[in-house]
Amino acid sequence: MEWEVVIGLEIHAQLATRSKIFSGASTAYGAAPNTQACAVDLGLPGVLPVLNREAVRMAVKFGLAIDAQITPRSVFARKNYFYPDLPKGYQISQFELPVVGVGQLEIQVEGKAPRVIGVTRAHLEEDAGKSLHEDFHGSTGIDLNRAGTPLLEIVSEPDLRSAKEAVAYMKKVHSLVQYLEICDGNMQEGSFRCDANVSVRPMGQAALGTRSEIKNLNSFRFVERAINIEVERQIDLIEGGGKVVQETRLYDSDKDETRSMRSKEEAFDYRYFPDPDLLPLEIDEAYIEAVRQSLPELPDARKGRFIAELGLGEYEAGVLTASRELADYFEEAVKVAGDDARRTANWVMGDLLGALNRVGKEIAESPVSAELLGGMLRRINDNTISGKIAKQVFECMWNGEGDADTIIEQKGLKQVTDSGAIEKIIDEIIASNPGQVEQYRAGKEKLFGFFVGQVMKATQGKANPAQVNELLKQKLAG
Amino acid sequence: MSVDQTDITKVALLARLEIDEADVPQYVDNLSNILALVEQMNEVDTDRVVPMAHPLDAAQRLRPDEVTEVDQRDRFQALAPQVEAGLYLVPKVIE
Structure with a gap:
């Protein structure tokens, strides 16, 4: 049977x-445990949460970037569950009225037509702390520095049809939040x-199959592998006469498998209700308009401009706008180079990214x-120099x-463009290789490369290749 | 709509409330009565009423994005039953 894969990402x-x-506690990464967890983050009695203005602005920015409706009056709700890294016994989130409503994003998998993916919603919420399960004499250690860090949870429609599409969508969102400067995008942290x-x-069936939820994927590679493995598991299960159960699963990258997190089963009943500590969040048109004016050029618009103004191809423009840093680098290089944006694109995508890749560095850390x-x-x-010498x-x-x-x-690498000098060298080479000249003239045209090689050798690669070709053709024609 | 004993046990578990088995029938009655009242209110036509998210008719005040809290870990951890290496210790939770 042919199966269709259906994926939604949160x-x-x-x-x-x-x-x-x-709260007014710092969100800086890497501080000593619990030094950035204040009374509000710890959920001590008598504290009152007060919403961070900047977090709201960032959420609105994202909403506008995906053409979403911004909810004029959104509401914070308590999501109730018990876990030691959630000291209040509930997470402040948004449920019925999220700040960002329905929006959309266009994705493209290499070699396929672009597709529009629906975004159901995006809401503001607080992060939980961290549990450290290393050995503390049979206890678990809790670090609450991360508790209360602002999160934007971006929920897609079940519109994705393959692991590759899921990765393309995730990369798109990843690039967008960095363009908007609302998230550092650091997946390791x-x-x-x-x-x-x-x-x-089954292909063609309208009703959705039972889904499982794979938690906490923190790399593009893991997303792709975890989804492919889970799809395989579900198909094997159904074809073997079994049934998929709705459950939460964990991806184990060491064993390359997903496994059930049974302990979470009972906690599924979150009993959301509006948080009485927080009033509704009101956002008016004037504010939305002001945020809209502050939006930077977004990846899609920039890609379009690279194609229209710089003459890049669809693929090159896509690669070069995938991250804001790379696009900035490329534009700066084009400006300095003066002309030929395509040549710049080839160098950035080929030699530069290749070299960075080999040493595992990001564009921001490039020595060049x-x-x-x-x-x-x-x-x-x-x-002044040829493309070949440029490599050196x-x-x-x-x-x-x-x-x-x-x-x-x-290093004396300046290209020899004096045609008199090149001609002289060619004459010498023709004189000292009569056999090859004869064969060439008799029709063995692939010997042309041999002559080019000889000229380049004699000039240490510094002769202008176009001139060499032209002059050689003339001379060899006799 | 009414609740039964299973609902009571489940809600108590979710809320981590210890309840006396003998009190369960009374909780069933009390909660069922409350739900009956809600059901009665459901009969009112609220089509043109905006749902109220908060009893106060006001909007959320926002604070500037500034770090205003200093580290008070030692004071907070003095309240905790067990700490080590700056961490709060809790009974082992394993996933």
Whole structure:
């Protein structure tokens, strides 16, 4: 039987505020345990949560970026469950009236047509603390520094049809929150993570199959693998005569399997109700308009501009706008290079990203700045060096030997464009290789490459390749 | 709508309330009465009434995004039954 995969994602993005969502405690990562957990975060008696203005602004920014309705009057609710890293016995969240309503995002899997994915809602809530299960004499250690950190939970419609689409959607949201500067996107530190609701149904069936929820996926790779493994498990189960149970599962990356979290089963009844400690959040049109004016150029618009104004292809523009840092780098390099944005795109996507990849570095940590790369490309564009020599210059810049002009000067890499000089070399080569010349003239045209190689060898790669080709053709024609 | 003994036991468990088995029938009656009252209120036509999220007719006040709290861990942890290495210790919870 042919199966259709149905996936919905719940993404948790930690908002990049300085203080917590309902208290004045710091949200800085990595502090000593419980030094950033104040009376409000600990849920001590008599405290009152007060909402962080910046968290609201960030949520509205996100809503506007996905064309969503901003709820004029949204409500905070208590989600009740007991767990030691949730000291109040409830998490303050939003339920019936989230701050961001229905919106949408366009995604594209390589080689496929773009698809619009629905976003059901996005709501504000507080994060819980951390449980440390290492050995504390049979006890669990609780660090509440993270408790009360603002989260935006972004819930998609069950519109995703493969693990690849789920990853494309997650990457899209990841890039968007960074463009908007509302989340640092750091997945290792847990600033951006997701739960995946996964089900399968026979192709063509309208009703959804029973879903399972895979919790706490904190890398793109894990999302893809966990979903594929869960899909396989569900299909095997159904084809073997079994039934999928609605449950929460954990992905174990070491064993590459998902397993049931039975302990969570009973806690499913969250008994949401409006939090009496918090009044409704009112957002008026003027405020929304002001936030709209403050939005930066978003990835899709930037991609469109790269295609229309810089002449990039769809794919290149997509890669280069995937993160704001990369797009900024590229634009800066183009500006310095002067012209030929496509050449700049090729260098950034090929040599630069390749080199960064090999050493496991991000674009922000690149030893070759946008200005350095642009400066080198300017020298290709004005024919000072050839593309081939540029590889050597790039490597020198990568190793910190200065800018392109210095390197070209010091190493004598300037391209030979004096056609008289090139002609002289060609004449010499023709004179000393009569056999090859004869064969070439008799029709063995692939020998042309041999002559090019000889010229390049004689000029240490510095002859202008276009000129060499042209002159060689003339001379060999006899 | 009314509740039965199973509902009472379940709600008590979810709320981590210890209740006396002998009191369960009384809770069943009390809670059923409350639900009956709610049912009665359901008969009122509220189609054009905006649901009230809070008894006060006011909007949430917002605070600026500033760190105003200082570290008071030692004072808070003095209240805790067990602490170690800055962590609050609780009976082992395993996933």
